[in-house]
Amino acid sequence: MDSLKEDLKKQIIEQLNLEDLSVEDIADDALLFNDQGLGLDSIDALELIVLLEKYHGIQLTNPEEGKEAFKSIDTMAAYIRKRNAA
Amino acid sequence: MKVITAYCNLRADECLVNGEVIARRDSSSEDSWFKQLYRQQELVYPKFYKMDALSQAGYLASELIKRANPGFPEAYADDEIAMVFANASSSAVTDRRFIQSYEHGGSPSPSLFVYTLPNIVLGEIAILNKWYGENLFAVLPKFTPGFYLDYNQILLASGSRALLGGWLEVTADSTDVFLFLVEEQESGMEFSSENLLHLSQAGSVAA
Numbered sequence: 001m002d003s004l005k006e007d008l009k010k011q012i013i014e015q016l017n018l019e020d021l022s023v024e025d026i027a028d029d030a031l032l033f034n035d036q037g038l039g040l041d042s043i044d045a046l047e048l049i050v051l052l053e054k055y056h057g058i059q060l061t062n063p064e065e066g067k068e069a070f071k072s073i074d075t076m077a078a079y080i081r082k083r084n085a086a
Numbered sequence: 087m088k089v090i091t092a093y094c095n096l097r098a099d100e101c102l103v104n105g106e107v108i109a110r111r112d113s114s115s116e117d118s119w120f121k122q123l124y125r126q127q128e129l130v131y132p133k134f135y136k137m138d139a140l141s142q143a144g145y146l147a148s149e150l151i152k153r154a155n156p157g158f159p160e161a162y163a164d165d166e167i168a169m170v171f172a173n174a175s176s177s178a179v180t181d182r183r184f185i186q187s188y189e190h191g192g193s194p195s196p197s198l199f200v201y202t203l204p205n206i207v208l209g210e211i212a213i214l215n216k217w218y219g220e221n222l223f224a225v226l227p228k229f230t231p232g233f234y235l236d237y238n239q240i241l242l243a244s245g246s247r248a249l250l251g252g253w254l255e256v257t258a259d260s261t262d263v264f265l266f267l268v269e270e271q272e273s274g275m276e277f278s279s280e281n282l283l284h285l286s287q288a289g290s291v292a293a
Contacts, residue, residue: 016197017183020121021135039133043196050193 002028004077007055015051016044028073037072045070058083088238089274090281092155094147095288096123096263101146103154105288119261120146127153136197137210138180139256144171144207145214147265148250155267158248159215168246169208169221170237173255176225177204207254219246229253229264231282238268238277253286 009023031037033045040048048070052058058080060066069079095102099111101123109126111119120142124134129149134142152158159167180201187195200206205223212221220241226233234251241249252265264286268277275281 015195016136017195018135020118025135035132037132039131039136043200044136046196 002077004080005073008073008076008080011051011055012038012048015047015054016040026073031072032070048076052080056080056084087271087273088268088277089271090277090285091158091267091269091271091274092151093264093266093285093288094150094154095286096143096147096261096265097289098261100289101150102289103150105285107289108150131214133210133214138177138183138198138201138206140173140177140180140204140254141201141207141210143254143256143261143263144211144252144265147252147254147263148211148215151250151265151267158267158269159217162248164216165218166245166247167215167217167250168219168241168248169211169217169250169252170224170234170241171205171208171222171252171254172224172226172230172233173204173253174225174227175255175257177202177206179256179258204254211250220244229255229283229286231279231286234282235277235279251282 005028006023009026012026013019013021013023026038033040045066049060049066052060060069065079069075092104098119100107101109109123112122115122117125120139123146127150129146131145134145137145180198184195184198184202187193187198204225205221208221208223211217222237224233234249238249247270249268250265251268253263255262266282266285
C-alpha cells in the first residue's frame with residue numbers, strides 16, 4: 001500500500017475522531033464528502049486543512065484548491081506530492 | 087387512542103426490539119458495541135462513523151424502530167413526526183473529550199465541538215429522514231414517563247401525529263437507551279406511564 005495514502009487515512013481517523021473506522025474501511029478513491037463515501041461536511045473540511053498543515057506543513061489558502069484536493073485519499077495524496085515537489 | 091407501536095432497548099451488552107433480543111455484544115471484538123450493531127444489522131450510513139456515542143445510539147435505535155414498523159414513516163407528512171428525547175448526562179462524554187482536545191491535544195477539535203450539545207442527536211435523525219417536525223431534548227434527573235405524556239399533549243396541539251420518544255443515557259460506563267414510537271391506532275399498547283416504565287425495562291434483570 002502507498003505509505004502516504006495509508007498515513008493520510010490514519011491522520012484522518014485521528015484528526016476527525018473517527019475511531020470506529022480503520023484504515024481498511026477507507027478506499028483510496030472513496031469520495032470524502034459524499035454520503036456514499038465518508039460523509040464528511042464543512043466542519044471536517046476545516047479539520048482537513050489543519051491536518052495538512054500539522055502533518056505535512058502545507059498551508060491551503062485557496063478554497064478552489066481544497067475542493068479538488070479533498071475529493072478522495074487519491075487526490076489528497078496527489079496534492080501533497082505536487083506541493084512538496086514545487 | 088395513542089399506542090406504542092414499536093420500541094427499542096439498547097444496553098451495554100444487548101439490543102432488543104419490541105422486547106426480543108436482536109443482538110448481543112461480542113466482548114472479544116475490538117470494535118465498539120455500537121459499531122458491532124451497525125455492521126451486524128447491515129446498516130449503511132457512513133456518517134455514523136463521525137457521530138459521537140449519543141448520536142450513534144439515537145441513530146441505531148431509530149433505524150431499528152423504523153425497520154420493526156414497516157409503513158412508518160411513510161404514513162406521515164414530513165412535519166407530522168415529532169421527537170422528544172431526554173437523558174441525565176446531557177453530552178458530558180463528548181464535552182470532556184472536547185476539553186481534552188484543547189487541553190492536551192493542542193487545539194480545539196471542530197468535529198468534537200459539533201457534538202457538545204445533546205440535541206444534536208435529534209438533528210442527525212431529522213437530517214437523515216428529512217423530518218421537519220417538532221423536536222425537543224430535555225435533561226432530567228431520571229427517566230420520567232410522565233414527561234413524554236405531558237409534552238405529547240403540546241405536540242398534538244401543534245399538528246404532530248406521531249411521536250418518537252426516547253431516553254438516551256450514554257456515559258463512559260453505561261448505556262441505557264430506550265426509544266419508542268407512539269401513533270394513533272384503534273388498539274394496541276396504550277401510551278401510558280405504566281407501559282413506558284414497563285417497556286423501558288424490557289429484558290433487563292430489573293424487569
